[in-house]
Amino acid sequence: xxxxxxxxxxxxxxxxxxxxxxxxxxxxxxxxxxxxxxxxxxxxxxxxxxxxxxxxxxxxxxxxxxxxxxxxxxxxxxxxxxxxxxxxxxxxxxxxxxxxxxxxxxxxxxxxxxxxxxxxxxxxxxxxxxxxxxx
Numbered sequence: 331x332x333x334x335x336x337x338x339x340x341x342x343x344x345x346x347x348x349x350x351x352x353x354x355x356x357x358x359x360x361x362x363x364x365x366x367x368x369x370x371x372x373x374x375x376x377x378x379x380x381x382x383x384x385x386x387x388x389x390x391x392x393x394x395x396x397x398x399x400x401x402x403x404x405x406x407x408x409x410x411x412x413x414x415x416x417x418x419x420x421x422x423x424x425x426x427x428x429x430x431x432x433x434x435x436x437x438x439x440x441x442x443x444x445x446x447x448x449x450x451x452x453x454x455x456x457x458x459x460x461x462x463x464x465x
Contacts, residue, residue, distance in 0.1 A: 334398070336453035340406060341395030343446035344388050347413060347439060351385035354435065372432070377420060384416045395450075403454075410447045417443060 357363060358378035362371040391409025394402035421436040 333453050333457040336449050336456060337395055337398070337402070337406075340446045340449035340453060341392050341402075343442050343449065344392035344395060344406065344409065347442050347446070348385050348389035348392055350435070350439060351381050351388060351413075355379075355381035355385055372429075377423070380416060380420070384413050388413045407447065407450050410443055410450065414440070414443050414447070 353363065355378050357370060357372045358374040358376075358381060360371075360373040360375075362369050364370075387409045391402070391406040393399075395406045399405075417436055417439050421433070421440070424432040424436050
């Protein structure tokens, strides 16, 4: 039971990360997104395609985890590591640009990805305890 809750929580975090990456990609492709009384616009072609690719990979990991597919055991951690690498690179670019909102987004995304990774590791360990032979 603990394994399932941990895996599902990790999957939810990956799903949220995928949605935010897709939104960031759209913004960087030049799509203006109305939000309440304001509109967010941040065209930056250099980030649009990488964010879209990362979003698709992370979404695949999220779907696998949430659907409890056997391939989630390797896909969710692989997607998380891929996204961590891409987000860390994106943060280095963002730091040079000095955009406070973009820096905050990358740090928040990193936090979600690290938390998802920690939950995946905990789920793996919980699952190992319930299988014959352990570890």
